[in-house]
Amino acid sequence: MWIMFSVFGLPIPISATELLLASAVFCLVFWVVRTWRPRVPQGLKSPPEPWGWPLLGHVLTLGKNPHVVLSQLSQRYGDVLQIRIGCTPVLVLSGLDTIRQALVRQGDDFKGRPDLYSFTLITDGQSMTFNPDSGPVWAARRRLAQNALNTFSVASDPSSSSSCYLEDHVSKEAEALLGKFQELMSGPGHFDPYGHVVASVANVIGAMCFGQHFPQSSKEMLSVVESSHDFVESAISGNPVDFFPILKYLPNPGLQRFKSFNQRFLQFVRKTVQEHYQDFDKNSVQDIVGALFKHSEDNSQASSRLISQEKTVNLVNDLFGAGFDTITTAISWSLMYIVTNPKIQRKIQEELDRVIGRARRPRLSDRPQLPYLEAFILETFRHSSFVPFTIPHSTTRDTTLNGFFIPKERCVFINQWQVNHDPKLWGDPSEFRPERFLTSDGTAIDKFASEKVLLFSMGKRRCIGEVMARWEVFLFLAILLQRLEFSVPAGVKVDLTPNYGLTMKHPRCEHVQARLRFPTK
Known part of the structure; x- marks a missing residue:
């Protein structure tokens, strides 16, 4: 007889025999864990902990929307609390x-x-982003990746009239996306924008990483990026397989898809990097991979531990991820808010017409003069809060926080969703209102309000692609909204219920329409 469990929305089949065996093992483990508690120094106390089930801890309490449940628990227990997933304590x-x-x-x-x-x-356990290492070698590789990303994204491009490499790549892809949407309107008359946004954003980060070596529109590339949901559905805070080891050995379709995606993505990056290396010229570096190759050759002896051929693959794997899924999700959510808020769309387009006009394309240098569009993007980040938790942290040593003792190697969940929906910060967090980010005269962004939005984490693990992501989302939306008016047919209900994951997606909508706002040459 098989019993079907659903944990965080993931179906897990378990036979009765396996369940009994697992229960016996976990009873023993639970007893051991309960009898060993870290000693709390005098004058300190452990974080408060709600009552949880033996063996299971709070896994059933968290349900399918742990970010919401933990926000509710924080109202009762405070900003620092402890739960248990299985027998593992989590701050x-x-x-x-x-x-x-x-x-x-x-x-x-x-x-x-x-x-x-x-x-x-x-990345076979070697991801800079997900690997437990946080020492000096990790810090050096992070600086190297950050510098390479900045050089071929937000830094100026001497060979182009665009202000930077990013503007050049995004402008080209946004134009192609405009054409694709018009083509779909002349055919079916409606479309689901998500897949087309995925391909466009992948082409941007691919061009920055690989230059002319990136296989745009290849079946292999499209197959990999279009199945990225297999990654974000499993790379979540609270994945049961991370806390119930026996689940690794039981039938688990979601886990198998996660493994398959990681292997396919790694093979795709490795193959593209190797093809790039065959005609690498260190005197003509034009992309991120070329910069990493040059660094590797220039520092082959002095920094042999820092970067190797395989480490280049690992870094590019992280950089591609940093410049892909978050941006894709942000643009997709933005379009859903646009079609459900036509008055807000009109305000954005009035601002675009007033500041830029219709004779030229928006540029990154226009960003300070388009505060309402920027406020809309900030409100999209806040209201959707589509990165509900940061990637889990852990403590590197015994420490204290708000008077509570936190032992070394304690797993830590950072609830970004709670911050973005905290009534004490926002007053009316459930309302979608871009004006909350404008100064009183509406002519600029309120810096204090904008810094309260939490999406890219903060501190030493802050997302290295944050600046690029903000600029890219702005430029894609500015170009699209200058030229097109988006809508859904009357009577169509757009579902904005997020699906929990590393990045939360909205349900797909195939009824989006787009019409040209003015004729183009």
Whole structure:
């Protein structure tokens, strides 16, 4: 007889015999764990912990929307609380001030990553982003990746009239996307924009990473990026396979898809990097991979531990991820908010017409003069809060936070969704209102309000692609909204219920329509 469990929405079939065996093993483990508790120094106390089930802990309490449940628990237990998933204690941090204290002011204490099973499946366990390493070698590789990304994204491009490489790539892809949407309107008359946005964003980060070597529109590339949902559905805070080891050995379709995606993606990146290396010229570096190759050759002896051919593959794997899924999800959510808020769309387009006109294309240099569009993007980040948790952290040493003792190697969940929906910060968090980010006269972004939005984490593990992501989302939307008016037919209900994952997606909508706002040459 098989019993079907659903944990975080993931179906897991377990036979009765396996369940009994697992129960016996976990009873023993639970007894051992309960009899061993870290000693709390005098004058300190352990974080408060709600009652949880034996063996299971709070896994059933969390349900399909753990970010919401943990936000509710923080109202009762405070910004620092502890839960258990299985028998593993997990620290949960909420509240903007508490999170800033942990990740910024005490950043060295909270910069670690837990050694989770799912993390070992990403880039064969060598991911800079997910690997537990947080020492000097990790820091040096992170600086190297950050510099390479900046050089071929936000830095100026001497060979182009565009302000930077990113503007050049995004402008080309946005024009292609405009053409694709018009083609779909002249055919079916409606479309689902998500897949087309995925391909366009992949082409942008692919061009920055690989230059002319990136196989745009190849079946292999499209197959990989279009199945990225297999990654974000499993790379979540609270994946049961990370806390119930026996689940690794039981039938688990979601886990198999996760493994398959990681292997396919790694093979795709490795193959593209190797093809690039065959005609690499260190005197003509034009993309991120070329910059990493040059660094490797220039520092082959002095920094042999820092970067090798395989490490180049691993870094590019991380950089592609940093410049792909978050941006794709942000643009997709933005279009859903646009079609459900036509008055907001009109305000954005009035601003675009007033500042830019219709004779030229928007540029990144226009960003400071388009505060309403920027406010709309910030409100999309806040309201959707599509990255509900950061990638889990862990403590690197015994520490304290808000008077609570936190032992070394404690797994830490950072609840970004709670910050973005905290009534104490926002007053009316459930309302979609871009004006909350404008100054009183509406002519600029309120810097204080904008800094309260939490999406890219903060501190030593802050997303290295944040600046690129903000610029890219702005430019894609500015170009699209200058030329097209988006809508859905009357009577069509757009579902904005997020599906929990590393990045939360909205349900797909195939009824989107787009019409030209003015004729083009």
